[in-house]
Amino acid sequence: MSDQFEIFLTCPKGLEGLLIEEAVGLGLEEAREHTSAVRGMATMETAYRLCLWSRLANRVLLVLKRFPMKDAEDLYHGVLDIEWQDHMLNDGTLAVEFSGHGSGIDNTHFGALKVKDAIVDKLRTPQGDRPSIDKLNPDLRIHLRLDRGEAILSLDLSGHSLHQRGYRLQQGAAPLKENLAAAILIRSGWPRIAAEGGALADPMCGVGTFLVEAAMIAADMAPNLRREQWGFTAWLGHVPALWKKLHEEATERCAAGLAKPPLWIRGYEADPRLIQPGRNNVERAGLSEWIKIYQGEVGTFEPRPDQNQKGLVICNPPYGERLGDEASLLYLYQNLGERLRQACLNWEAAVFTGAPDLGKRMGIRSHKQYSFWNGALPCKLLLIKVTPDQFVTGERRTPEQRQVEREQAEVEVADNDVAPGKYEKYNKNGNPIKPAPVVIEQPRLSEGGQMFANRLQKNLKALGKWVKREGIDCYRVYDADMPEYSMAIDLYQDWVHVQEYAAPKSIDPEKASARMFDALAAIPQALNIDKSRVVVKRRERQSGTKQYERQAAQGKFVEVNEGGVKLLVNLTDYLDTGLFLDHRPMRLRIQKEAAGKRFLNLYCYTATASVHAAKGGARSTTSVDLSKTYLDWARRNLSLNGFSDKNRLEQGDVMAWLDACRDEFDLIFIDPPTFSNSKRMEGIFDVQRDQVQLIDLAMARLAPGGVLYFSNNFRKFVLEENLTTRYAVEEITDKTIDPDFARNGKIHRAWKITAR
Numbered sequence: 001m002s003d004q005f006e007i008f009l010t011c012p013k014g015l016e017g018l019l020i021e022e023a024v025g026l027g028l029e030e031a032r033e034h035t036s037a038v039r040g041m042a043t044m045e046t047a048y049r050l051c052l053w054s055r056l057a058n059r060v061l062l063v064l065k066r067f068p069m070k071d072a073e074d075l076y077h078g079v080l081d082i083e084w085q086d087h088m089l090n091d092g093t094l095a096v097e098f099s100g101h102g103s104g105i106d107n108t109h110f111g112a113l114k115v116k117d118a119i120v121d122k123l124r125t126p127q128g129d130r131p132s133i134d135k136l137n138p139d140l141r142i143h144l145r146l147d148r149g150e151a152i153l154s155l156d157l158s159g160h161s162l163h164q165r166g167y168r169l170q171q172g173a174a175p176l177k178e179n180l181a182a183a184i185l186i187r188s189g190w191p192r193i194a195a196e197g198g199a200l201a202d203p204m205c206g207v208g209t210f211l212v213e214a215a216m217i218a219a220d221m222a223p224n225l226r227r228e229q230w231g232f233t234a235w236l237g238h239v240p241a242l243w244k245k246l247h248e249e250a251t252e253r254c255a256a257g258l259a260k261p262p263l264w265i266r267g268y269e270a271d272p273r274l275i276q277p278g279r280n281n282v283e284r285a286g287l288s289e290w291i292k293i294y295q296g297e298v299g300t301f302e303p304r305p306d307q308n309q310k311g312l313v314i315c316n317p318p319y320g321e322r323l324g325d326e327a328s329l330l331y332l333y334q335n336l337g338e339r340l341r342q343a344c345l346n347w348e349a350a351v352f353t354g355a356p357d358l359g360k361r362m363g364i365r366s367h368k369q370y371s372f373w374n375g376a377l378p379c380k381l382l383l384i385k386v387t388p389d390q391f392v393t394g395e396r397r398t399p400e401q402r403q404v405e406r407e408q409a410e411v412e413v414a415d416n417d418v419a420p421g422k423y424e425k426y427n428k429n430g431n432p433i434k435p436a437p438v439v440i441e442q443p444r445l446s447e448g449g450q451m452f453a454n455r456l457q458k459n460l461k462a463l464g465k466w467v468k469r470e471g472i473d474c475y476r477v478y479d480a481d482m483p484e485y486s487m488a489i490d491l492y493q494d495w496v497h498v499q500e501y502a503a504p505k506s507i508d509p510e511k512a513s514a515r516m517f518d519a520l521a522a523i524p525q526a527l528n529i530d531k532s533r534v535v536v537k538r539r540e541r542q543s544g545t546k547q548y549e550r551q552a553a554q555g556k557f558v559e560v561n562e563g564g565v566k567l568l569v570n571l572t573d574y575l576d577t578g579l580f581l582d583h584r585p586m587r588l589r590i591q592k593e594a595a596g597k598r599f600l601n602l603y604c605y606t607a608t609a610s611v612h613a614a615k616g617g618a619r620s621t622t623s624v625d626l627s628k629t630y631l632d633w634a635r636r637n638l639s640l641n642g643f644s645d646k647n648r649l650e651q652g653d654v655m656a657w658l659d660a661c662r663d664e665f666d667l668i669f670i671d672p673p674t675f676s677n678s679k680r681m682e683g684i685f686d687v688q689r690d691q692v693q694l695i696d697l698a699m700a701r702l703a704p705g706g707v708l709y710f711s712n713n714f715r716k717f718v719l720e721e722n723l724t725t726r727y728a729v730e731e732i733t734d735k736t737i738d739p740d741f742a743r744n745g746k747i748h749r750a751w752k753i754t755a756r
Helices: 016-025 044-053 072-080 108-123 178-187 190-195 209-218 240-259 272-284 325-343 356-362 399-409 447-470 509-527 581-593 608-615 628-640 654-660 687-699 721-726
Strands: 004-010 029-034 037-043 059-068 093-099 140-147 150-156 199-202 265-269 291-295 311-315 348-353 368-374 377-385 474-479 487-492 495-501 534-539 558-562 565-569 598-602 620-625 647-651 665-670 702-712 727-731 749-755
Touching: 004 044, 016 029, 016 037, 016 178, 037 044, 044 059, 044 240, 059 072, 072 108, 072 150, 093 108, 108 140, 178 190, 178 209, 178 348, 178 368, 178 377, 190 199, 190 209, 190 311, 199 209, 209 265, 209 272, 209 291, 209 311, 265 272, 272 291, 325 356, 325 509, 348 356, 356 377, 356 509, 447 474, 447 509, 474 581, 487 509, 495 509, 509 534, 565 608, 565 628, 581 608, 581 665, 581 702, 598 608, 608 620, 608 628, 620 628, 620 654, 628 647, 654 687, 665 687, 687 702, 687 721, 687 749, 721 727
Parallel strands: 093 140, 199 265, 199 311, 265 291, 311 348, 495 534, 598 620, 598 665, 620 647, 665 702
Antiparallel strands: 004 037, 004 059, 029 037, 059 150, 140 150, 348 377, 368 377, 474 487, 487 495, 558 565, 702 749, 727 749
């Protein structure tokens, strides 16, 4: 065989530039860069070194033959012409991978089958011995790539992908592949920092991939030193003596590296379920003396190396896809930026993110950005120097203004309070001047974010006197006042509930997302609310029989007050919170009118109106709803206020329940959904279509002199004319909308209905 071989190194997209530098350093000659690959010439020794030492490659492919190919027969004969007895035994095992298409082969499975047939036919003996297929652990793994009419047939020396180092048997929900993690570390300057004795910390370490790869680099450990299975082990062209020499050399280098004083490498992970798997991975890598993993939140992250050395903070924040993740992700990035500015001054930082717009929200500039791919997801690596001149916080000020502020803030200290040589600046009297401490400021809002914050503060001020006078602690502070910021924002004491309205298809999704992040950044500052108390949901338009479903299952309730009653709201688990704020005036009206009356609450939801009626002295209340979940919630609301079992809760379809009911009521409240298609009811309820039947059934249960209040939030709703001819109907919408909903007169409509 030739002394030199053509070698293909495959890699994840975006790593080609780094891989070619690494491969040339390991001895690859005539190296050329391709998409997701590097090609060059190498001796067998270099090929082995690439297998052992490449931190970035997926596979090391040794080219056996190139040949032109017009059709499947050319493919078969091109493979058949190879002397396969020089490469494997007649009864060995093989696996074939085929990529590319053309030349009459558009199915990769068919292409792989033709390659396999040619190899088997070549090695078949008169006695019937022949190679068999083993897709998991074959003696030989063959790869054929079809490229513009040329077939490139290769032997996979690596076997399994080289990113599988063997230490990570346990992993989190969205792990980085080991070679991608190594590439990020190299791009981040970790080899330089490690050589200088610097530290490394990962505040969101997961199961420790960055930590292990970083320690391997620092300790001069070959990434695949511990691998036991190789694609060349059973290859007849394998040179065991040469491999043994290289492996022993790598083992000696590793031992020498691990004998050095270990660098300070620490990981912190909020999820307690990942701590032990991360530690197990570190132990399998043989790096327990170098790496420590602790449980810790980003909000309390503060690396404290034992010798106060600086270093690299590196992390891969999560990329959220669930509804409502926008807020948690934004505040996570803001917290990360805050901790960098407060606890990591003069460190370097590397943030690998699938949501680069969020990187801009950290309040600190990146001086370099690199593009990568994490599988099919385009990502950015943001490189940051954590120095005050890179902070993007507070008001916009020139460097000259900042310097004046620092000079004004410098504090004189007495000679006897200062260790010799501690300060470099002295005043005119010869006393040392202590530099002003770095002031940590809030991330600066974008122009749009500041505009949004101004609107929130304006609304808050406008509602302030009314809120204080009425003793209200749950109210709407914003309702799509600015069309480009399409959301509703409600205050529930010291919680903020944000409902993002789905943007029309005509709006660029990227612009809509950017505006959402602007708004989320502004909300805590404008409303003076902690970020952790902002809950975000997305309200989609209903169509057909679509209904809102449960969003989460945290089961966390907050107690709020309204009109002298206590009510439970759940801000996280459902799209709505259990309390329709726009119906506040209606509930208070019911409380005032309920004394001594029999109250019926249809489609009662969490029975907040029934609680108000009971508070107002109702003789009895009856609340009807189809949902057991909401009736259980209603029971808790009633119990919270000390109301007894005279307040009935009935589970059932309202229309069927009314049809069967024979009781009379003095005060009835109906607030039906626009649509309902529950499995517990027959057919679909449509408020526009079924309003007459519903109101007629309810009026049949209304006692003489009684009042029925009917309300709904279907914006296109039209009250049927025959109802106004048969009953005394008065629209009272204006009287049921408080100042916080005055900006949206279509939030609901309401009528007072009595017998003629």
